[in-house]
Amino acid sequence: MRPLKLGMVGGGQGAFIGGVHRMAARLDGHWQLVAGAFSSDAVRAHASAAELGIDLDRSYGSFTDMAAQEAAHPDRIDAVAIVTPNHMHAPAAIAFLEAGIPVICDKPLTATMDQAHALAQTVRDTGTPFFLTHNYTGYPLIREARAMVARGDLGKIRVIQAEYAQGWLAQPLEGEGQKQAAWRTDPDKSGAGGAIGDIGTHALNLLSFVTGEVPAHLSADLQSFVSGRKLDDNAHITLRFDSGARGMIWASQVAVGCENGLRLRIYGDEAGLEWSQEDPNRMKLTSLNAPARWLTRAGAGTSDLATRIPAGHPEGYLEAFATLYAEIARALRGENEAAELVPGLNAGLEGMAFISACVASSSTGGKWVSLD
Amino acid sequence: MRPLKLGMVGGGQGAFIGGVHRMAARLDGHWQLVAGAFSSDAVRAHASAAELGIDLDRSYGSFTDMAAQEAAHPDRIDAVAIVTPNHMHAPAAIAFLEAGIPVICDKPLTATMDQAHALAQTVRDTGTPFFLTHNYTGYPLIREARAMVARGDLGKIRVIQAEYAQGWLAQPLEGEGQKQAAWRTDPDKSGAGGAIGDIGTHALNLLSFVTGEVPAHLSADLQSFVSGRKLDDNAHITLRFDSGARGMIWASQVAVGCENGLRLRIYGDEAGLEWSQEDPNRMKLTSLNAPARWLTRAGAGTSDLATRIPAGHPEGYLEAFATLYAEIARALRGENEAAELVPGLNAGLEGMAFISACVASSSTGGKWVSLD
Amino acid sequence: MRPLKLGMVGGGQGAFIGGVHRMAARLDGHWQLVAGAFSSDAVRAHASAAELGIDLDRSYGSFTDMAAQEAAHPDRIDAVAIVTPNHMHAPAAIAFLEAGIPVICDKPLTATMDQAHALAQTVRDTGTPFFLTHNYTGYPLIREARAMVARGDLGKIRVIQAEYAQGWLAQPLEGEGQKQAAWRTDPDKSGAGGAIGDIGTHALNLLSFVTGEVPAHLSADLQSFVSGRKLDDNAHITLRFDSGARGMIWASQVAVGCENGLRLRIYGDEAGLEWSQEDPNRMKLTSLNAPARWLTRAGAGTSDLATRIPAGHPEGYLEAFATLYAEIARALRGENEAAELVPGLNAGLEGMAFISACVASSSTGGKWVSLD
Amino acid sequence: MRPLKLGMVGGGQGAFIGGVHRMAARLDGHWQLVAGAFSSDAVRAHASAAELGIDLDRSYGSFTDMAAQEAAHPDRIDAVAIVTPNHMHAPAAIAFLEAGIPVICDKPLTATMDQAHALAQTVRDTGTPFFLTHNYTGYPLIREARAMVARGDLGKIRVIQAEYAQGWLAQPLEGEGQKQAAWRTDPDKSGAGGAIGDIGTHALNLLSFVTGEVPAHLSADLQSFVSGRKLDDNAHITLRFDSGARGMIWASQVAVGCENGLRLRIYGDEAGLEWSQEDPNRMKLTSLNAPARWLTRAGAGTSDLATRIPAGHPEGYLEAFATLYAEIARALRGENEAAELVPGLNAGLEGMAFISACVASSSTGGKWVSLD
Structure with missing residues (x-):
């Protein structure tokens, strides 16, 4: 079975949780990272992409560009992981949801209740899948x-x-x-x-x-x-x-x-x-x-x-995190019961x-x- | 050094904490149990005294009798341990304090705030030593x-x-x-x-x-x-x-x-x-x-x-309990700093x-x- | 029930295990220490006896004297605890066994196999009870x-x-x-x-x-x-x-x-x-x-x-040790099954x-x- | 940085340690599994390859075929993981070492001392890198x-x-x-x-x-x-x-x-x-x-x-295992000190x-x- 294609927003050099998402996504072989807007600083974003072995034409300077171009890409990503600080969760997630790209968002949902309501509305309006990595739920x-x-x-x-x-x-x-x-x-x-x-x-x-x-x-x-x-x-x-x-x-x-x-x-x-x-x-x-x-x-x-x-x-933290990524992959492939446990x-x-x-x-x- | 003489109110057959007080009091050799009103039921009180090897003329049918007679006894007890249910703490303690006999009382102090205030007043009025066995403080x-x-x-x-x-x-x-x-x-x-x-x-x-x-x-x-x-x-x-x-x-x-x-x-x-x-x-x-x-x-x-x-x-629970009894003995023998740590x-x-x-x-x- | 009377050989000032034996013997109220040859140094022996509240006419300068005089005493000890260094276990135990006084001996049995055989022969010849305090067997x-x-x-x-x-x-x-x-x-x-x-x-x-x-x-x-x-x-x-x-x-x-x-x-x-x-x-x-x-x-x-x-x-070390002393007391009082578990x-x-x-x-x- | 290409001998359906090697190899992104002789049973071997998403022209029916063909492959594997029962370690490892392909071998080395000597001789003769996955050494x-x-x-x-x-x-x-x-x-x-x-x-x-x-x-x-x-x-x-x-x-x-x-x-x-x-x-x-x-x-x-x-x-077992794979990758890329800790x-x-x-x-x- 071929892995699903993953994009990432955030998680460039100096970040912590982005690297964890990548290891977790790789562990079971369900995902392959192929695109990213790894930093709001374009230079750092592209340097991070190079380190990660991402083709530079899939390295974006902003999540807005990324959402737009990936939506139109012939080999577009199957989901995007959003691993920025909290206040950027909502705008980034909304951009991808509106582009029809499923979102895997780090917790907490957003920085404010207003953002949370806006994001919730977008999820309902678009019907695009949305997952939240409360990773501790993945422990056996x-x-x-x-x-x-x-x-x-x-x-x-x-x-x-x-x-x-x-x-x-x-x-x-x-x-x-x-x-x-x-x-x-x-x-x-x-x-x-x-x-x-x-x-x-x-x-x-x-x-x-x-x-x-x-x-x-x-x-x-x-x-x-x-x-x-x-x-x-x-x-x-x-x-x-x-x-x-x-x-x-x-x-x-x-x-x-x-x-x-x-x-x-x-x-x-x-x-x-x-x-x-x-x-x-x-x-x-x-x-x-x-x-x-x-x-x-x-x-x-x-x-x-x-x-x-x-x-x-x-079996530890990464494995628990990876369980979520595995279940998200199965959910996106149509195994509906796999999604039941994913926050x-x-x-x-x-x-x-x-x-x-x-x-x-x-x-x-x-x-x-x-x-x- | 001869052990101090201990009396006890409560702690007869079927009781729990009385037996613990006795073991704790014995451990270091500072105390010898010589008198008691072990139950409000006189038959059970005397049976308990016999089991404990207490002379029957020091086994009392009520704490009132015990306080009165011990106060007048030529070889009177150095302290009394009160190990009854909570609602009897205050009346028993007050009786001994007024008789000039130091009190070692199980916790909590009393059943009601009113009883607590009455007891506090008696301690202040009589100046008789009063100790409370918050035993967990005795752990090294x-x-x-x-x-x-x-x-x-x-x-x-x-x-x-x-x-x-x-x-x-x-x-x-x-x-x-x-x-x-x-x-x-x-x-x-x-x-x-x-x-x-x-x-x-x-x-x-x-x-x-x-x-x-x-x-x-x-x-x-x-x-x-x-x-x-x-x-x-x-x-x-x-x-x-x-x-x-x-x-x-x-x-x-x-x-x-x-x-x-x-x-x-x-x-x-x-x-x-x-x-x-x-x-x-x-x-x-x-x-x-x-x-x-x-x-x-x-x-x-x-x-x-x-x-x-x-x-x-x-070293365990009994030893911690015994530390309190040892310190009370030292306090009653005039080592004032020994009393500082006893509740x-x-x-x-x-x-x-x-x-x-x-x-x-x-x-x-x-x-x-x-x-x- | 009145406590049994205990004597002790060794365990004077500066010793360790003697004090543990005394606390263990006291815990349940089965024993009262009344005599001792607490040191091979007579001055230290009597000073130790005084500290322990032992009547000086029951403080002996050697275990030989103690065995002889206790055997003849109207209120003689019910057992002796031997808590010396290993090489003295055999001679002291043999002296008391031959005097008909039950022995509670710290471990190991003796310093040499020759001593062990001599001690064993004495136990068999005299029929006097002999107990060994492998105290860890007392844990519940x-x-x-x-x-x-x-x-x-x-x-x-x-x-x-x-x-x-x-x-x-x-x-x-x-x-x-x-x-x-x-x-x-x-x-x-x-x-x-x-x-x-x-x-x-x-x-x-x-x-x-x-x-x-x-x-x-x-x-x-x-x-x-x-x-x-x-x-x-x-x-x-x-x-x-x-x-x-x-x-x-x-x-x-x-x-x-x-x-x-x-x-x-x-x-x-x-x-x-x-x-x-x-x-x-x-x-x-x-x-x-x-x-x-x-x-x-x-x-x-x-x-x-x-x-x-x-x-x-x-419940801890002392309590386990005390279990042995309690069982020895019961054994000496004729409860034969109590002795079964005591080494x-x-x-x-x-x-x-x-x-x-x-x-x-x-x-x-x-x-x-x-x-x- | 592009991942190294990994082959595997053994580890097909019903096996245990092969799956662990694959997860460990994936975790850090240093390796990509591209070829295998997953079973000595050809049908099972190819079925396993299909499940793992391996191109069928890189799925081999025997390790002999695999060693020969991979050695000649334009995009040949960078190393092979041998995860068979012990008695097959030596013949499989020798085949790849002689083909010039680095070997990552599960422990113990071989089933017999004779096999061990033969394997050791081959390592010395060929100079091809050889690693042994004593995985517990990877714990931080x-x-x-x-x-x-x-x-x-x-x-x-x-x-x-x-x-x-x-x-x-x-x-x-x-x-x-x-x-x-x-x-x-x-x-x-x-x-x-x-x-x-x-x-x-x-x-x-x-x-x-x-x-x-x-x-x-x-x-x-x-x-x-x-x-x-x-x-x-x-x-x-x-x-x-x-x-x-x-x-x-x-x-x-x-x-x-x-x-x-x-x-x-x-x-x-x-x-x-x-x-x-x-x-x-x-x-x-x-x-x-x-x-x-x-x-x-x-x-x-x-x-x-x-x-x-x-x-x-x-961080757990898989991560420790993955540390070995990461270090092997670094060693094969020329970082000599990375190899020092790998068994x-x-x-x-x-x-x-x-x-x-x-x-x-x-x-x-x-x-x-x-x-x-």
């Missing part, structure tokens, strides 16, 4: 957890504890020329959410993906600990779900020594489970009156979902609503805010 | 953590995450004749707090003991998941400290599979630390730009505080104020409530 | 493991991996006046075994206690890494059992950073288990084609053997034969040596 | 460990503990039609080594890679626990190194519940380290008189070797000598055997 044991909750292994869900703790912004790196820190702490590029947008939306998406529940109300307390920082770098958010479940999200970028501490714990009235992204190949399952069981990826007692190699071999527009809109609600609650003294 | 690495925070190893404290997760009340055991469950879910015996009183106050005390900070405001969401239960069995509490630090407490008795998951994480602007009661002989210390270090009890790099045996030998009346009052504030916040929609 | 989950193997949960045992890794002798502490290091590395006081005697015998005893099997043949490679050291500080020992099982013991005192790494892994043809002394309240159980289960002390699925407090509270003379003789066989194998180039 | 923290040992962070190495525990062959799967089990337990296809060849050589290679030391003598005890099995499924091997270090390898395929338990512990006279393949992004470093430090992949205090993504994101012929010869020595020692009662 997260798929397993979702299946377990769906078939009732945990009973009725009561408590959902999600957290995403990082420490890399404990100091004012944005004032020291660190590019990743600079745009993430800049409201013009990230929108209203700092930690809540960058990592809180991942925690939200993950808990929703696994439980099938989106919070109905929240009460938030956002804080900027680093002097001069304009966006939150720590957030405590208490959640209520329509099902009666309660929960919380703690998102922090100032938890010194935490690297990428995305962790999910779910307790139903019959069993509980615990999973941590830094140790993703194990999941603790605790049923009433039974010893704790540790499921391992592809190990005994699992359904072997979304996994590539046998148990005991650490899409709704996941993005939920994230944007979450950011808005956090800001609203925290700024009104922790008042409970509806997420409708 | 908790002492180490406190010393580290005090000398500034973590820098300025920003985020404090405390949790106490249990699963033993995930089902309605109180309806099945389980004595421990029955009084803990009964407002008449426990007061206004369920999980927040039974275990939330431990989390509160632990974070305050280590950081030296008591929360100034809180916003709480309490929930009773088990049908018919009158007190909270799950609580999410967001905290603000006057120093600017933020934090949270999650206390749950319905987290299926959690045994005694008391856990503390503290992040300052220079370092963070993590400690878990179920693995109490290790503590993770993460400093800016350095690999994580794991301190072990009595291991390299520690001050060897409150420890009895060399590193690598698991006393203030720790109890803070716990009671915490319970009241949680109830007040949760019942007003998560409004932030002051703890003054 | 070790009791659980023994019961699991006995009832066939693991199937037929195939592989037994035991290790005991310490790092405290990685440097020549014996040349720096460290008393604990000095006698342990001195053949005159420890006998032919260094690491194999001090900790290898613990590993041997533990694997035998749990599996019910004693190795039949071994091949050993002993090494002294620290320059000038006369006894082994690292040992690799391969084992064969008559049942067909194979196994190994690694014992080291030079594994830098290891504190007290006693670890046992056992694999049968139906299941395997793993346990580590530094994390003694959890045990991994892996059955064919099933997820790994983690048993916790007193937790779901366990038999709650030899445990004092509920699951989730770390006795045979465990000691097995340890001595093990040391001899290790030395013999290693000195003949790893030749397999029979343990008969 | 293994690279870090190697650098640490090399620069003396551990001091002089004393003890090396390596183990590789699996449980998948605890039952006679080879009699149930399981293809992976069948050839691994068949001396005609695997050679003289069962567990020692399949996984023991990995443990050997890993310890040599990290320490730079190859054992000089060994004493082995091999065992087949499963009835009727012709090759060892459990091995205890004691090692001596010329440097004076001692060590051991435990390799087992019958350790029920172990998945892929490759673990390495190294102790020098100044520090020790521990690493486990199932948790490969953390490494424990213990220096004399200091708290244990946990290095994380790409985390604080590391050199960030061979890593693709930031700390906290689990080659010598690593393979060491593995073969190890298997022979294990068999020789075990069959002569654990006699120490030289590895020269």
Whole structure:
């Protein structure tokens, strides 16, 4: 089977997540990168294309040019990956959607709710496929957890504890020329959410993906600990779900020594489970009156979902990311069920609503805010 | 050195925490149990005394008798341990304090704020020593953590995450004749707090003991998941400290599979630390730009505080409890600095104020409530 | 029930294991220390007795005096604990056994095989009870493991991996006046075994206690890494059992950073288990084609053997040690089944034969040596 | 930069390791699979080629044809990956080496020492590059460990503990039609080594890679626990190194519940380290008189070797495998230093000598055997 052809917006020299998208896209052989607008700086864009082995006539100086010319290209791309800072997600995605080219967009959806609504409208108007890379949903044991909750292994869900703790912004790196820190702490590029947008939306998406529940109300307390920082770098958010479940999200970028501490714990009235992204190949399952069981990826007692190699071999972050790219490829080839698990527009809109609600609650003294 | 003489109220046949107090009191040889009112049922009280090898003329049918007669006894007890359900703490403690006999009281202080104030008044009026067994403060690495925070190893404290997760009340055991469950879910015996009183106050005390900070405001969401239960069995509490630090407490008795998951994480602007009661002989210390270090009890790099045996030998729950009894003995023998670390009346009052504030916040929609 | 009366030989000022024996003996209230010959130096002996609150007419200047006078005392001790360096175990034990006083002896049995045979002969001749404190057998989950193997949960045992890794002798502490290091590395006081005697015998005893099997043949490679050291500080020992099982013991005192790494892994043809002394309240159980289960002390699925407090509270080293003292007390009071689990003379003789066989194998180039 | 062109021998439908090689080769974009002799069954070979999107004129029915025709092809492959059962490694590799095509060979080198010598002769005669995929050497923290040992962070190495525990062959799967089990337990296809060849050589290679030391003598005890099995499924091997270090390898395929338990512990006279393949992004470093430090992949205090993504994101098995493919690509493009870390012929010869020595020692009662 020939690979699908992929284009990319962003991800040039000095960028981080673009390189991850490329590795993930390559892993299973479903995709071949053939075109890109790798930077808003044309010189850097073409230099990046050369490094990546892209033909220079498929290297574009802007996403507008790229959308227009690729739409007309006889061997046009099958999808475009948008891996720019947040504020460029909406304009770039809209350009490709309108050109009829499916979009694979990094999270969060956009920088502002206004952009989110505009993008949503475009998706609806054009009917062009849209995918959002909430990559943590690709871990095999997260798929397993979702299946377990769906078939009732945990009973009725009561408590959902999600957290995403990082420490890399404990100091004012944005004032020291660190590019990743600079745009993430800049409201013009990230929108209203700092930690809540960058990592809180991942925690939200993950808990929703696994439980099938989106919070109905929240009460938030956002804080900027680093002097001069304009966006939150720590957030405590208490959640209520329509099902009666309660929960919380703690998102922090100032938890010194935490690297990428995305962790999910779910307790139903019959069993509980615990999973941590830094140790993703194990999941603790605790049923009433039974010893704790540790499921391992592809190990005994699992359904072997979304996994590539046998148990005991650490399948990791890239592989989880690649699962999304593989499913997107299958979806675009017409396997509709493949798309069911890939986050899409709704996941993005939920994230944007979450950011808005956090800001609203925290700024009104922790008042409970509806997420409708 | 001869051991001090200990009396006990409660802790007869069928009780739990009384036996723990006795083992802890014996461990270091500082105490000898010589008297008791082990049950409000006189037959059971005397049977318990016989089992414990207590002379029957020191076995009393009520704490009132015991306080009166011990006060007049030529070889009277040096202190009394009160290990009854919560609602009896205040009357029993007051009786002994007024008799001039020092009191070692199990937590929480009392069942109601009114009782707490009455007890506090008695302590002030009589000047008799009063100790509260927030036993988790006795762990060597908790002492180490406190010393580290005090000398500034973590820098300025920003985020404090405390949790106490249990699963033993995930089902309605109180309806099945389980004595421990029955009084803990009964407002008449426990007061206004369920999980927040039974275990939330431990989390509160632990974070305050280590950081030296008591929360100034809180916003709480309490929930009773088990049908018919009158007190909270799950609580999410967001905290603000006057120093600017933020934090949270999650206390749950319905987290299926959690045994005694008391856990503390503290992040300052220079370092963070993590400690878990179920693995109490290790503590993770993460400093800016350095690999994580794991301190072990009595291991390299520690001050060897409150420890009895060399590193690598698991010193545990009983030993931590015994540290409190040892320090109380030393305090009663006149070593004043020994008393500094033992929780006393203030720790109890803070716990009671915490319970009241949680109830007040949760019942007003998560409004932030002051703890003054 | 009144406590039994305990005497002690050794364990005075500056000693380590004597204090541990005293805490363990006190924990459950079964024992009261009333007499001792705490040092071979009479001044130090009496000073130690005073500190311990022992009446001075029960403080003896030598174990010979003590055995003679206690045997004739109207309120004579019910047992004596011998906690001296290894070379004194035999003479002291023999003196008390001949006086008709039961002996609780620290491990290993003696310093030499000749002493071991003499002691064994005395036990047989006098019929006086003799106990050996291989304390690690007192951990609740070790009791659980023994019961699991006995009832066939693991199937037929195939592989037994035991290790005991310490790092405290990685440097020549014996040349720096460290008393604990000095006698342990001195053949005159420890006998032919260094690491194999001090900790290898613990590993041997533990694997035998749990599996019910004693190795039949071994091949050993002993090494002294620290320059000038006369006894082994690292040992690799391969084992064969008559049942067909194979196994190994690694014992080291030079594994830098290891504190007290006693670890046992056992694999049968139906299941395997793993346990580590530094994390003694959890045990991994892996059955064919099933997820790994983690048993916790007193937790779901366990038999709650030899445990004092509920699951989730770390019961530790002292409590395990105390279990032996409690069982010895019960045995001396006539509960015969209580004695079944307490290591006795045979465990000691097995340890001595093990040391001899290790030395013999290693000195003949790893030749397999029979343990008969 | 255009990818190099890769061919493959073996790895067709039903195979395991071939698919892993393909994913690893794709991950970084250095390789493109363009040709193959995917099976010795021509029908299956071509069906596999079609599935993989290989042009049918580059799908060959035998490795002999493939070597001959590719050597003459105008766009000939830059290297061939040999991923057949062990007994075919030598003939296939020799065919390509003689055709001047670089070889990337799965481990162990060959099935017999005779084959190994023939292959070694061919490598020397032809001068064609030869690489061996001991893939575990590609883990970032293994690279870090190697650098640490090399620069003396551990001091002089004393003890090396390596183990590789699996449980998948605890039952006679080879009699149930399981293809992976069948050839691994068949001396005609695997050679003289069962567990020692399949996984023991990995443990050997890993310890040599990290320490730079190859054992000089060994004493082995091999065992087949499963009835009727012709090759060892459990091995205890004691090692001596010329440097004076001692060590051991435990390799087992019958350790029920172990998945892929490759673990390495190294102790020098100044520090020790521990690493486990199932948790490969953390490494424990213990220096004399200091708290244990946990290095994380790409985390604080590391050199960030061979890593693709930031700390906290689990980089795993495929990524480690891909590191070898990337380095081979760089080596073939003339970056000589890239080849230094990739296992080659010598690593393979060491593995073969190890298997022979294990068999020789075990069959002569654990006699120490030289590895020269």
